[in-house]
Amino acid sequence: MQLSPPGNLPSRENMDTATSVKHLGEFTGEEVLLEGWVYNSRSSGKVGFLMLRDGTGIVQCVLSRADVGEELFAAFKELTQETSITVWGVVKEDSRAPGGYEIIAGGFTVHQLALDYPITPKEHGTAFLMDHRHLWLRSRRQHAIMLVRHEIIRATRDFLDDNDFILVDTPIITPNACEGTSTLFGLDYFGRQAYLTQSGQLYNEANARAHKRVYCFGPTFRAEKSKTRRHLTEFWMVEPEMAYCDLEGDMAWAEQLVAYIVSRVLETSGQQLEVLERDTGKLEQVKAPFPRLSYTEAVKSLQSAGVDMQWGGDFGGGDETIISEQYDQPLIVHRFPAAIKAFYMKQDPDDNKLALGMDILAPEGYGEIVGGGQREEDLEVLMARLLEEGLSAQEYEWYLDLRRYGSVPCAGFGMGIERVVAWICGLPHVRETIAFPRLLNRLEP
RNA sequence: UCCGGUGUAGCUCAAUUGGUAGAGCGAGUGGCUGUUAACCACUAGGUUGUAGGUUCGAGUCCUACCGCCGGAGCCA
Known part of the structure; x- marks a missing residue:
């Protein structure tokens, strides 16, 4: 359908290119062309x-019957x-x-x-809505979430790039399981068993010795x-890794990254947070340094709150909530029992039952x-810990080489993008933080 | 895998003790000069998740299965 506008109204020929709603403020009083979809x-x-x-x-585009004529007005009603x-x-x-602006069409x-x-x-x-995810993405809330996600990713990359981190991508297809095969998706790689990665960390350690500071x-x-x-089967993770860095440095980098992301979103995405009805007061309190609590202190705190938990076990989701609700900032928990952590984590020189790990809640x-x-x-x-876990030293030869040739203190962390988006947007579920979520019971669309 | 909840119109939900399956939205038709999820009137729209059972009679009660949601476990 192509309808010609009546004589005294702006005609399409007067305009060469379309502008966008975002930039309408620059065209007050002028004729514009907009390309889009009928929202309502x-x-x-x-x-x-x-x-x-x-x-x-x-x-909002306003059409007056007196101005546009009967034919066009009738066509409008068909939209x-x-x-x-x-x-x-x-x-x-x-x-x-x-x-604040409208179009006199x-x-x-x-x-x-x-x-x-x-x-x-x-x-x-x-x-x-999840069955119609491909269409749901057009709606106002979902649109706002994707913009905030985009800003979080941009802020993450800006922070790392501006601090001399080099993006070095690590493989998605990996030959072995670094922490047991039960959690990995297997695939046939020309007759060999291979897996989809659950972390780029081991490769990051190699890259960090080439570039000092890297991320994947x-x-x-x-x-x-x-x-x-809080779980997806496919999720996005940014993993910085730093050579010549210890646990203290690791915690400092992580908290500064998180604090920077929050401040950037507050600065640039107020409109989106408003659409999402996010209480930004709670985000404005987020400032580095974050409070720190050792695992041992966290267990004591849980026990005094009446939780039945022994030193040595992992926290459940409910436990995490109880601990972190005592703070209005993100909380760093550090120095976990070595027994529940991966073989590559360094033992605490002050207490060999502890590993130099940290989580941010x-x-x-x-x-x-x-x-x-x-x-x-x-x-x-490292070799002893690897064998203790029942892993084959042969498969990790290249990783062990990193300790043979110029070994240094090295630290890093992984940050789950979807969980950060859910938190900053104030969403109850991570499934809305990614365009097409992969969940236990959902592979489509 | 376990526990709990749920399944009725395209969508969101009602339906009394077991007694004729209904509303809003959406769709269609008409009306209305400033609407904000517009409004008003009318119209169409149903194998009540599937299979079986109890009963004169089942959306409602019973059994099994399936889907979905939440939680636990497991994890980031």
């Missing part, structure tokens, strides 16, 4: 309101939700319009009329049959967002 439309007998969504924002259209008209400041062109769009402006259940950033896979609000019950620690740099100790 309303009409009374002689005035129509078209909410146009163009990916950068939503703007359905999510129909793709190009609209042209004059930008006008108007306090009655959501967003001169005309529009329909590209495709969308019939029976499944997601109506009313409420829907999560199962239905990619998808990570866990085949755990976990069915909780997000406030408001969001749980662990960062996990990391100092690596064992001594060849003999």
